[in-house]
Amino acid sequence: MAETLPSVEQVWVWLGDVPDPEIPVVSVTELGIVRDVRWDDDTLVVAVTPTYSGCPATAVIDLAIEARLREQGITRLRIERRLSPPWTTDWITKGAREKLRAYGIAPPVDGTASDGRTAARAARMTGRTNLVIACPRCGSSHTERISQFGSTPCKASYRCTDCLEPFDYFKCH
Amino acid sequence: MPSLPDMTTPDVVALAERAAASQPHDPHLEDVDLRPAFFDWLCRMGDNTLILGHRISEWCGHGPVLEEDIALANTALDLIGHTQMWLGLAAEVEGEGRTADDLAFLRDAMRFRNLQLLELPNRDMAVTLMREFLFDAWHFEMLTALCGSQSPRVAEIAAKALKEVSYHLERSSDLIVRLGDGSEESHRRMQDALDRLWPYLGEMFVEDAVDKAVAEAGIAPRPADLRGAWEQTVNEVLEEATLASPDTRMDVHQGGKQGRHTEHLGYILAEMQFLQRAYPGASW
Ligand SMILES: [Zn+2]
Numbered sequence: 005m006a007e008t009l010p011s012v013e014q015v016w017v018w019l020g021d022v023p024d025p026e027i028p029v030v031s032v033t034e035l036g037i038v039r040d041v042r043w044d045d046d047t048l049v050v051a052v053t054p055t056y057s058g059c060p061a062t063a064v065i066d067l068a069i070e071a072r073l074r075e076q077g078i079t080r081l082r083i084e085r086r087l088s089p090p091w092t093t094d095w096i097t098k099g100a101r102e103k104l105r106a107y108g109i110a111p112p113v114d115g116t117a118s119d120g121r122t123a124a125r126a127a128r129m130t131g132r133t134n135l136v137i138a139c140p141r142c143g144s145s146h147t148e149r150i151s152q153f154g155s156t157p158c159k160a161s162y163r164c165t166d167c168l169e170p171f172d173y174f175k176c177h
Numbered sequence: 178m179p180s181l182p183d184m185t186t187p188d189v190v191a192l193a194e195r196a197a198a199s200q201p202h203d204p205h206l207e208d209v210d211l212r213p214a215f216f217d218w219l220c221r222m223g224d225n226t227l228i229l230g231h232r233i234s235e236w237c238g239h240g241p242v243l244e245e246d247i248a249l250a251n252t253a254l255d256l257i258g259h260t261q262m263w264l265g266l267a268a269e270v271e272g273e274g275r276t277a278d279d280l281a282f283l284r285d286a287m288r289f290r291n292l293q294l295l296e297l298p299n300r301d302m303a304v305t306l307m308r309e310f311l312f313d314a315w316h317f318e319m320l321t322a323l324c325g326s327q328s329p330r331v332a333e334i335a336a337k338a339l340k341e342v343s344y345h346l347e348r349s350s351d352l353i354v355r356l357g358d359g360s361e362e363s364h365r366r367m368q369d370a371l372d373r374l375w376p377y378l379g380e381m382f383v384e385d386a387v388d389k390a391v392a393e394a395g396i397a398p399r400p401a402d403l404r405g406a407w408e409q410t411v412n413e414v415l416e417e418a419t420l421a422s423p424d425t426r427m428d429v430h431q432g433g434k435q436g437r438h439t440e441h442l443g444y445i446l447a448e449m450q451f452l453q454r455a456y457p458g459a460s461w
Contacts, residue, residue: 054258054337056254056255056258056341057255057258057259057261057262057337057338057341058254058255058256058257058258058259058261059254059258060254087262087333087334087336087337088201088329088332088333088336088337089336090333090336090337090340117340117343118340118343118344118347119343120317120339120342120343120344120346120347121347125347125350125351125354125417150244151244151247151248152248152344152347152348153244153247153248153251153252154247155247157251157254157255161244177340
């Protein structure tokens, strides 16, 4: 019996409906964490990369992907963890960045990931970096960092000095 | 653990084999002569991040301010994530059917390979942050070197971990400067912390037969080769923090890498391993 397997393109479309568990306005494909979809004989293989090594959402994401695909009748499925190349926020799609902003999270400013350099400390400590994070609420560029860490590993805490609202910034990584 | 288990497949072993087959090919994993040293070295990497991650996690819910509490919990989470990767690869290299969880929860203290520095109690925020900084500066150089490892499996873990350790180092060095060059009390506490930890630092740069074997196989750098860059970072930050490096020896307390530990490790394991020891195989 030859059962027709859904195309890889079709699977990508289905995965486009799987929301990130912590930021449900963006999907796992928009975040760039689905790295590969392929058929290994009659087993569907989906390669997923973690955002952060210890991110507790990773297992939830795998479950959500599995549930979505089983719903479409996929019975033989393997979810692979892929580490290399490591995930970067550069892979977040343009559309998803606008969705993040509308949701109240300032999207990452590319090219500003930590590089471990101690030399830039003076600028970091006085808050005088070139990094301008616009307030997702009012658009003001008068914002300041409260903490390098926020509600999840991928976010930092900021506040707007114009509308006075605190907000999350999706760190460049 | 090479892959997450397919929850509907009973044949987990076959599944793990297929998943392993899709990993980048690494001839070091098949080198039987290298196996004991490679396994031991991977346990050192994973135990360092496990024990430090556990120590830092002790602050969760007790941080001096909410932002610090969250930052410490996030740092601990990163380190536990690194542990899963290192001990997962260690278990795969060992090839005895153990998992990362088995290695973390079912080994006794003498089988742990972490630096003694990392098992010392937190005491106060000064010791906690100073220890993290001194380790971060080493961790950053180690992972940077490992990105060029001839073992592709080691290199990919290092590349992933380095991104996180880069902001650990930024954060801890900023705080060393802020507190060292802060109030009279914060300065005193930071200097005390540095003096207290100093005799444990030499262990990071001491080479034994395990280090030699993995270095010769092109897997890892020689420990002594990391010292120059580490000293440069540490001296620069301490100077800015108005703290003085002690002129005493750094290599007084060592042996953690070979399984000789302080009395403190046993207490950590008693807490960390309790559940798996009392209820073997418990899961959620
Ligand atoms: Zn605003």
